[in-house]
Amino acid sequence: xxxxxxxxxxxxxxxxxxxxxxxxxxxxxxxxxxxxxxxxxxxxxxxxxxxxxxxxxxxxxxxxxxxxxxxxxxxxxxxxxxxxxxxxxxxxxxxxxxxxxxxxxxxxxxxxxxxxxxxxxxxxxxxxxxxxxxxxx
Amino acid sequence: xxxxxxxxxxxxxxxxxxxxxxxxxxxxxxxxxxxxxxxxxxxxxxxxxxxxxxxxxxxxxxxxxxxxxxxxxxxxxxxxxxxxxxxxxxxxxxxxxxxxxxxxxxxxxxxxxxxxxxxxxxxxxxxxxxxxxxxxxxxxxxxxxxxxxxxxxxxxxxxxxxxxxxxxxxxxxxxxxxxxxxxxxxxxxxxxxxxxxxxxxxxxxxxxxxxxx
Numbered sequence: 001x002x003x004x005x006x007x008x009x010x011x012x013x014x015x016x017x018x019x020x021x022x023x024x025x026x027x028x029x030x031x032x033x034x035x036x037x038x039x040x041x042x043x044x045x046x047x048x049x050x051x052x053x054x055x056x057x058x059x060x061x062x063x064x065x066x067x068x069x070x071x072x073x074x075x076x077x078x079x080x081x082x083x084x085x086x087x088x089x090x091x092x093x094x095x096x097x098x099x100x101x102x103x104x105x106x107x108x109x110x111x112x113x114x115x116x117x118x119x120x121x122x123x124x125x126x127x128x129x130x131x132x133x134x135x136x137x
Numbered sequence: 138x139x140x141x142x143x144x145x146x147x148x149x150x151x152x153x154x155x156x157x158x159x160x161x162x163x164x165x166x167x168x169x170x171x172x173x174x175x176x177x178x179x180x181x182x183x184x185x186x187x188x189x190x191x192x193x194x195x196x197x198x199x200x201x202x203x204x205x206x207x208x209x210x211x212x213x214x215x216x217x218x219x220x221x222x223x224x225x226x227x228x229x230x231x232x233x234x235x236x237x238x239x240x241x242x243x244x245x246x247x248x249x250x251x252x253x254x255x256x257x258x259x260x261x262x263x264x265x266x267x268x269x270x271x272x273x274x275x276x277x278x279x280x281x282x283x284x285x286x287x288x289x290x291x292x293x294x295x296x297x298x299x300x301x302x303x304x305x306x307x308x309x310x311x312x313x314x315x316x317x318x319x320x321x322x323x324x325x326x327x328x329x330x331x332x333x334x335x336x337x338x339x340x341x342x343x344x345x346x347x348x349x350x
Contacts, residue, residue: 055294056287056290056291056293056294057291057294059283059287059290059291060261060264060287060291061261063227063229063257063261063284063287064257064258064261064262066229066230067231067254067255067257067258068254068258070230070231070250070254071250071251071254077230077231077232078228078229078230078231078232079229079230080229080230081229081283081287082283083283083286118229118230118232124283125279126279126281126282126283127279127281128281128319
């Protein structure tokens, strides 16, 4: 899509879509399959909004797998990743209670994970309460 | 019974001897250009006279894990021996075009990007081999970068003691309070690897952390 304003060329905005991934869709998957599923969506030029979050180990594996794909998949430069958690201001007791509830439920539902291909998402700026997506043109 | 007591006694004595001479694997982790190699160099230079690696303004200068063994650090009359492990910066994206901005030729930039991706993979693999880890963050940058959180999360999951260092405190833009607020459960030491500021507090924290190993 090309945008013009007052005759001035504003450049190309690449097409992309945002895909919501409920935790129920990855709950039964093992780590390999979870990462594979997320990477497949990203390689189709989508931004993923995942309900909950991956484990720290899965996040590291996602980064490792992403690195292994750079140079092997055309135009793939990596990902932008940000997690925002709903319990950042909780007391230790509150965190423990939520942690226990999350263990029982199988994931940290108070968190939202945003993952996008670096070819589309130039930068994700995060602070404890918001994620800003700066897109590439 | 008497044999068992003797066995336990010698085991304890030998165990303590071994513990005192054990080389603690000290890893330096963090995002690119935070100053991991600068800090490792500063320590190695102070205690061995040699540096561990080269530094550069261009990101991903360290693209392979580099070591310095038997680094004996002395602090307030105490001595401890470390194996220093300087790791490539961890990133979620690497684009060779970023290196072109530093006037690196295209072919070299592409090679650098390829090596940098391998470096990130290597850094992640090495997480399992560390005894203690210093997470080096750029004190002038936003600490809420997911890479920082992922690194620390992985160390916690592996029960590896962590020290967070806010580097570049010599720069006006540095904000240690922001880093402390981002990681309230950890000790954050503000240092300048470039000028050697506040290294005393850093060594004290390293010695304290080493007791947990």
